[in-house]
Amino acid sequence: MPTGTLLFAVPALLLYLFVLLVPSIRGTIYAFTDWNGLDASFDFIGIKNFLTVLDSPSNVHAIQITVTIAIVVTVLQNVIGLLLALGVNSRIKSRNVLRVLLFAPAVITPVVAAYLFQYMFAPNGPINGALSAAGLGGLQQNWLGDPDLALVSILILMLWRGSGYSMVIFLAGLQGIPDEVLEAASIDGAGPIRRFWSVVRPLLAPALTINVMLTLLHGLMVFGEVWIMTAGGPGTATDTLSTSIYKNAFIFGDYSVGITQALILFILVAAISIFQYRSLLKQEKKN
Numbered sequence: 185m186p187t188g189t190l191l192f193a194v195p196a197l198l199l200y201l202f203v204l205l206v207p208s209i210r211g212t213i214y215a216f217t218d219w220n221g222l223d224a225s226f227d228f229i230g231i232k233n234f235l236t237v238l239d240s241p242s243n244v245h246a247i248q249i250t251v252t253i254a255i256v257v258t259v260l261q262n263v264i265g266l267l268l269a270l271g272v273n274s275r276i277k278s279r280n281v282l283r284v285l286l287f288a289p290a291v292i293t294p295v296v297a298a299y300l301f302q303y304m305f306a307p308n309g310p311i312n313g314a315l316s317a318a319g320l321g322g323l324q325q326n327w328l329g330d331p332d333l334a335l336v337s338i339l340i341l342m343l344w345r346g347s348g349y350s351m352v353i354f355l356a357g358l359q360g361i362p363d364e365v366l367e368a369a370s371i372d373g374a375g376p377i378r379r380f381w382s383v384v385r386p387l388l389a390p391a392l393t394i395n396v397m398l399t400l401l402h403g404l405m406v407f408g409e410v411w412i413m414t415a416g417g418p419g420t421a422t423d424t425l426s427t428s429i430y431k432n433a434f435i436f437g438d439y440s441v442g443i444t445q446a447l448i449l450f451i452l453v454a455a456i457s458i459f460q461y462r463s464l465l466k467q468e469k470k471n
Contacts, residue, residue, distance in 0.1 A: 214440060215447045221439030233444035242420050246428040247452075249335070253424065254403030254456075257342050260390070261399045263344060265350025269274055270380075272351070273358045279306065283355070290349040298412035301341040302328065305413075331421035334414050338422060346402065350395045357383070357391030393464040400460055404453045425449045 203467055237243045268286055272279045288298065300395065304310050305327035308441045312324040361384060369379045407426035410416065416423035423431075423451035425445055433442030 193434075199217060202205040212447060215444040217440060218444075219440050221433070221437065223395070230403045233418045233440050236441060237444050237448065242423065243428060245420055246445075247422045247423050249446070250404060250406075250424045250426075250449075250452075253335075253339065253342070254400055256339055257346065257406075258396060258399045260339075261346045261350050262342055262395050264347040265395065266354050266388075268347060268351040269354035269358055273355055283352075287348040287352055289347075290352075292345065294345070294408035295412060297341060297345050298409045301337065301344075302413050305337050309420060328414055329418055331418055334418060334422050338410055338413055341413065342403075342406065346399060350399065353391050353398075354388065354394050361387050389464075389467060393461070396464060397457065397461060401453065401457065403455065404449070425452075429435050 214226070216228055217226040218229050218232075253382065255286060272283045272286065276282075292300075306312075307324075307326055307329070311327070315321060317322050325333055326332050360470055365387075366379060369383045374382065405426060406424060407430070410422055410424055410427050411430070414422045416427040426449070427444045429442045429449065431442075432438045
């Protein structure tokens with residue numbers, strides 16, 4: 185690369201260095217210290233912070249909730265997105281309108297969507313109001329105040345927002361499948377299910393890889409939806425690693441533990457993502 189051209193990249197590289205790399209490296213170092221976030225001095229304490237995090241039931245619970253959300257969202261969002269894509273890829277007259285309507289939630293920001301669902305799931309909100317109007321008052325719930333229902337409410341929001349996005353990616357994959365291939369399979373006597381499993385599914389492998397990776401990362405790093413709807417509550421019922429990091433670092437002032445949790449989250453995301461990507465890539469090559 186010519187020297188003159190390389191000089192144009194220097195400002196961006198410096199910005200990347202001081203905004204991302206330097207804080208990341210310093211944060212990794214602080215995870216092995218007792219730094220309180222205020223004083224300039226600190227002492228190295230080895231892996232004590234990691235032991236503190238892993239010995240704390242609330243922190244372990246946050247990891248479990250994070251993994252649960254990631255798994256549920258990854259599976260259900262991709263299944264729903266694929267079903268929607270198959271539906272709007274048909275020749276029904278309203279397919280273009282349906283595509284717009286189903287994709288619309290994906291363009292709503294997480295903050296706005298979370299406030300909307302917080303209002304809908306309120307004790308006197310539209311959902312309980314509709315149940316009462318339909319004579320089903322016995323089904324009314326304290327959706328965000330019940331530990332068993334709060335997480336379900338968050339998952340409903342995430343699936344509502346994300347399914348349309350997954351649908352678009354699957355739809356792009358479906359539209360890339362030549363009609364001749366499907367017609368040939370049909371002539372050979374393959375029914376709809378057989379055509380999907382033997383022809384469509386293997387050709388959708390790249391779209392599935394992208395969707396699984398995106399949904400998995402979002403599920404592992406989810407913060408806005410959980411924080412706005414429940415703030416990790418009731419109690420710690422819906423605490424994720426991200427909300428727990430925020431609480432420890434900025435509410436409780438326990439910066440070293442918060443940084444340690446952030447490092448654990450980074451390792452968790454990196455390890456699962458690498459494993460998932462390699463598995464899907466291997467499956468893609470087999471197809």
